[in-house]
Amino acid sequence: MDFVILSLVVLGIGIYGLLTNRNLLKVFISIELIAIAATLNFVTLTSSAGVGLGQAYLVLAFSTDTAVSAVILGLLVIVSRRYGTGDISQILKVVGKEEGEDEEQ
Amino acid sequence: MILEILTIGLIISACLALFLDDAVYSVAALAATFLFTALIYALDGAVFAAIFQFAVGVGTLTILFLSGELLSERAVKKTSSSKAFGLIGAGVVLSLPALFLSISGATSAGVSINFGDALWSLNGMDVILQGLVILTVALGIVIVLYERRNSGK
Numbered sequence: 001m002d003f004v005i006l007s008l009v010v011l012g013i014g015i016y017g018l019l020t021n022r023n024l025l026k027v028f029i030s031i032e033l034i035a036i037a038a039t040l041n042f043v044t045l046t047s048s049a050g051v052g053l054g055q056a057y058l059v060l061a062f063s064t065d066t067a068v069s070a071v072i073l074g075l076l077v078i079v080s081r082r083y084g085t086g087d088i089s090q091i092l093k094v095v096g097k098e099e100g101e102d103e104e105q
Numbered sequence: 106m107i108l109e110i111l112t113i114g115l116i117i118s119a120c121l122a123l124f125l126d127d128a129v130y131s132v133a134a135l136a137a138t139f140l141f142t143a144l145i146y147a148l149d150g151a152v153f154a155a156i157f158q159f160a161v162g163v164g165t166l167t168i169l170f171l172s173g174e175l176l177s178e179r180a181v182k183k184t185s186s187s188k189a190f191g192l193i194g195a196g197v198v199l200s201l202p203a204l205f206l207s208i209s210g211a212t213s214a215g216v217s218i219n220f221g222d223a224l225w226s227l228n229g230m231d232v233i234l235q236g237l238v239i240l241t242v243a244l245g246i247v248i249v250l251y252e253r254r255n256s257g258k
Contacts, residue, residue, distance in 0.1 A: 029123060039154075043151045
């Protein structure tokens with residue numbers, strides 16, 4: 001049982017999802033999985049070293065991750081409300097049409 | 106034995122969270138991922154980190170459940186049972202390297218340098234991280250206010 005390999009596998013799943021999914025929600029979930037992989041590595045390394053303060057460092061990492069997640073979620077909600085869809089390819093199409101109309105005017 | 110079961114559960118739930126079609130099921134699988142991660146932390150001796158992970162996960166998932174329907178298209182088709190079983194099988198296969206392979210020799214060499222001292226001798230790292238948190242929140246507020254002002258025009 002090796003936690004470093006476990007975190008590598010979770011990181012791989014997250015990166016694969018980030019590259020292949022076109023849905024904004026799935027992209028967010030992929031980012032969460034990547035964050036989980038990073039923090040899992042932190043926890044296992046610090047706990048195997050027997051350093052209690054390492055967990056305090058983790059709290060800061062979690063806080064940063066949560067703040068970033070909140071901002072990302074806010075942006076995703078704004079984008080999906082503005083364009084009416086959560087699909088990245090459709091959003092890009094709408095953005096392209098809007099830019100074309102602006103150039104015509 | 107419990108750690109192995111939690112490892113398999115973590116990877117299966119991660120696969121399900123990414124590749125299930127329905128948004129609600131996907132977020133529920135992400136909740137399971139958070140729960141398995143917190144349990145692994147607790148069994149590894151990092152109880153404080155486990156509690157914090159659980160608390161943060163609950164908050165994130167609450168917001169995700171609320172906004173999940175907004176962020177996702179209505180599922181045109183439900184996830185077929187064969188696809189779900191395929192995802193579970195893929196999760197089991199992906200968890201095999203973590204169960205049977207080991208690179209602990211390389212990691213223990215790194216730990217002998219005293220990882221904690223290496224981190225905490227850097228004075229101000231916690232201050233920098235807290236500053237990053239505040240900056241991120243401020244950036245988010247600015248973006249939301251800018252969007253609201255533009256939509257009001």
